[in-house]
Amino acid sequence: MGRNILIYCGIDWAERTHDVALVDDGGQLLAKRxxxxxxxxxxxxxxxLAEHGDTEENPIPVAIETSRGLLVAVLRTGKRKVFAINPMAAARYRDRHSVSRKKSDPGDAFVLANILRTDMHAHRPLPQDSDLARAVTVLARAQQDATWNRQQIANQLRSLLREYYPAALVAFEPWKNGLCRSEALEILKAAPTPSRAASLTRTQVQAALKRAGRQRGIATQADRLREVFRADWAHQPPAVEDALGQQMLALVVQLEAACTAADNLAKAVEEAFPQHPDAEIILSFPGLGVQLGARVLAEIGDDHTRFADARGLKAYAGSSPITRASGKKSSITRRWVKNDRLNHAGYLWAFSAITASPGAKAHCRRRGDDHGDWHAAGQRNLFNRMLGQLYHCLQHRELFVEQTAFPIELAAAA
Known part of the structure; x- marks a missing residue:
């Protein structure tokens, strides 16, 4: 069947079954399955698809409401363009085909196919990232989720300890990472209530610290902890205190698992990310380490044709401002529709770059002095600028150069 991409496929996916619809360039339904x-x-x-002219050189484009899963992996083989349509956008298109607002899975597949027929130019196909880049994406996102989950459980544990066991918070406060440290978790398991903590002997505390892997300052830390636990603290009734201790032990188990998962995924990222060809360029930028650099690569991918220019990447990250104009009124605000993961990584990137790069620090200071930007706005502007520089370096295979990136700021600082 000779054609110039005149057939379009829509797939309404579900957990166990999928509905498929094929339409021609005139909107005629050719097949459904x-x-x-x-x-x-x-x-x-x-x-x-093959029955209707799908070939390796000229594949039929497919619209589906997800970008993940085995079905998408099968469709992405070769040169096929797969469009992940936002479900909210698909719902708006549905009203064009049915004023009664009825919904059916075959009808949704037909709507998705017609989205490509009428507005394929307005939607972006899934990027043709390499397998290594997609693997880094999986690991970096999983590590980020594990980190967020660890912090959430740690916050729950901290809130619970404030209710009946403030001595533990005071005891662990001098330690970096506090409740997430293995020493803190071992102490809490050995003494889940303040009453039991006050009765711990020096030998028991030292044994708990050794089980956690501590090798230095064990005797000093044990004496400090016993002094804190034996101070005068308010107590809950004994029965309530024991019940809260059981609840706390359950959270400790969850926090231990979350810490282990985050650490294991961080090691996996450290092994996979440096193997990517873009890693050297990304790591050359100030403020980007292995973990944060992997998150940036995970969201922008390595398909260098994905964004037409740096402006597209900046809009995707939500770093560039957006202008809203109506009549005589005009306002410039930050973007709300964006890639949240990339935007979050950009905040951390800019925050670290201020310390690691003299030019970045001078740029933020100039934004505050000359434009009156608050700290967050200055960081967002710095992220916007450095994201454009990253786009240029990836396109031209160049490393970051401080003198080239911030010539005006460095000259002013000097």
């Missing part, structure tokens, strides 16, 4: 979410169903889908 209900397939299962397994290898047999994928073969039926590929066979259906």
């Amino acid at each position: 209900h397939i299962t979410d397994d290898a047999a169903g994928y073969k039926i889908l590929l066979g259906l």
Whole structure:
């Protein structure tokens, strides 16, 4: 069947089955099929596409409401363009085909196919990232999620300790990472209540610190902890205190698992990210280490044709401002629709770059003096600038050079 991409495919996916619809350039429904979410169903889908002219050199584009999963992985093989349509956008398109607002899975597949037929130019296909970049994406996002989960559980544990065991918070306050340290968790397991903590002997405290892997200053820390635990503290009734201790032990188990998961994923990122060809360029930027650099690569990918220019990348990250104009009124605000993970990484990147780069520090200071930016606005502007520099360096395969990146700021600082 000779054609110039005149057939479009829409897939309404679900957990166990999917609905497929094919339409031609005139909007005529050519075929529809209900397939299962397994290898047999994928073969039926590929066979259906082949029947309607799908070839390796000229594949039929596909619209689907997700960018993940085995079905998407099968469709992304070769040169096929796969469009991940936002479900909210698909719901708006549905009103164009049915004023009664009825919904059905076959009808949604038909709507998705027509989105490509009418507005394919307005939607971005999934980037053609390498397998290594996609692996880094999985690991970096998982490590970020594990870090957030660890902090959330630590906050829950801290809130619980404030209710009945403030001595533990005072005892662990001098330690970096506080409740997430293995020494703190071992002490809490040995003494889940303040009453039991006050009765700990020096030998028991030292044994708990050794189990946690501490090798130096054990005797000094043990004496300090016993002094804190034996101070005069208010207590809950004994029965309530014991119950709260059981609740605290359950949170300790969760926090231990979260800490282990975050550490293991961090090691996996440290092994995978440096193998990528773009890692050297990314790590040359001030403020970007292995973990944060991997998060940046995970969100922008290594398909260097994904963004037409640096402005597209900046808008995707939410670092560039947006202008809203209506009549005589005009306002410039920050973007709300953005890649939240990349935007969060950009905040940390800019925060670290201020310390690591004299030019970045001078740039933020100049933004505050000349433009009246608050600290957060100055950091966002710095992230916006450095993101454009990263785009340039990745496109031209160049490393970051401080003198080239901040010539005016460095001259003013000098």
